[in-house]
Amino acid sequence: MMKRSRSRLPLLAIFPVTVLSLVLGTPFLLGNHPVRWESGSVLPKIVVGDSPESGSGAPTAGTPKSSVPSTADALKVAKPWKPGAAQWGVQIYWEEEKQKRSDAFIEAQAQKQATYLVGLGANSVSLSFPFYTEGRTSDVTKTGPGTPSPERVRRVLKVFEDAGFRTTIRPVMDEASLNPPTGWRGNIEPASRSAWFRSYQTFLAPYLKVAQDEKANTFVIGTELTSMEGDSGWDSLVASAEKSFSGEVAYDANWDKYVTGRINIPVNHLGIDAYFPVKVPDTAPVSRLVKGWNEWLDRKSTGALPHITLSEAGIGAMDGAYHAPGDFYARRTVNPTVQANWYKAACQVVQERRMTGVYWWSIWFDDDPNTPPDDKTASRLDFAGRTQSEQAIKACFSSGYTGPGNTAP
Template structure:
């Protein structure tokens, strides 16, 4: 009898551990605001069923060939600075939401960060010095606040490709000050070329994969569109022994949203709420049951929920749109 009880207890323990490991990272990207956040701003995050949020302070660069990163200044919005990021982290954690701290760069006029590339060795060295100060400052904040995941960069393809020795050295310095999980947010067409996944805990992907050419993608067409990419991601996960984490993912509420999901062109004026909801649902159906998939962070979630998104909004946020109900449904059961 005693041995049966022991077996039953051991079975329950293993079952609980397996359930814990199986839980996905059901995240949202908590957009930096000019305002401080309160419990009222976090309440909708809890209500949608999220268990993680990405907090995203910013550094700014004047041009694609400029090596100087300006950050943590009074000219930036509160949430873009260190003190704002710290407050956001503590507030989210106090509401049971774990955090990925994801410092990002913004290049003047919205130039793509993947093209950040210096023309001289002198400027490369200056960029390395500037980026190291920027990222180590936030790595220390991540350690100080007990942040669960730290992203060492976002979509910096040319920087990574041209300066591999710098990144190897930088990762060692980050690990000296931060003891949590690490990732890098690679672009969807970049992740295979990143050389340091063996030093990360997750393969981070900003998952704007083309999936369907339909004006209003059906759930089936998007699931079919994922088949090729799923095979590649699964094989890559197995090759490196790391789970895939979507450091960003989401779709605009526009026509053809799954054709080129990275498109953020403000000249597009159509609104297609069904397209966003269907593509979001299909992505959950296609990926959330896969063992190699860790979960991801919806792009993007504004702190003022009541006045964000809505039926006439065609941007990425799912707030106050049918896609929000889809996210809640899947987050509640995963």
């Protein structure tokens, strides 16, 4: 696979098929992620223990044009997010190209993405970007060729904030040096954990300053760093982050470990990168997908989850995707209905479980979101330009759910 195709979706991967079959059958015995290279874990300061539609439809040939309007005029979020309201968002993944784009280009591209998201009805955006390490046992975390500089992040963040979006900054460890799929960000084992945390703090510091200066709402201090969860090094790291950044400091856990225990990281908010496999046919109705989601969530706790955000939710628009929602390697027959119905189900779960909101994975920063994806090269998880998926997202964002901090249904 070409490097660009793989790097487009750095959070999403799977074990080889033979391993996948075994792990899907025994996810809790093995404790590894059945559909991605990652695995996460569970809670911080907070402790979670705390109309169905039918979807059939055969795969369609080709992909229709985007239903989201595009305009050169600057648009603004119609109903900006307020504390307690639902976060209706999208993950924007930004990896700098080998030939660095101009500042003018990235600002114009950010405006294009902001305009598209306004058309979807989003009120929130999370800006994810890579940082690097030198191997599974390395003590080093650092910027690399795909890492945007703090100043570049500032420029892009300002565009989204000027458009009225709630904003999140989310550095994510790139896995190229970790020998995937056996090695991934969730099983790193630094030779010196104290040195690793010092290095990580140094890397994060200028981005935390940007977050503070630009009044970002959330800074994700870590994503799917499963093997590092529970280490005492998080105490000083989070304390340092909270001194320099007055917004929400969060951690995003992988879905499999979310349902098995606690995440011992002293942050004040938890997100789930949510790729729960549901073993149903492609023709399953939305109601059956909702049931599948709830069966997974109920392993952790039943009822409302008012402190939980789906920090990543997505699935490939292809046959068989319900069995492995995070599989970005596969390019089976395109089936937009599978993706759209998954979005409908996830949105219903967010509302019924009174969650904080959802961020759909994802849009590649340099792409034109108004152009249908090239199904010969693009990940099936791409949703921008897929009319059924866009309609499902727009319906979700306009559903009337106001969030766990409000009383409206």
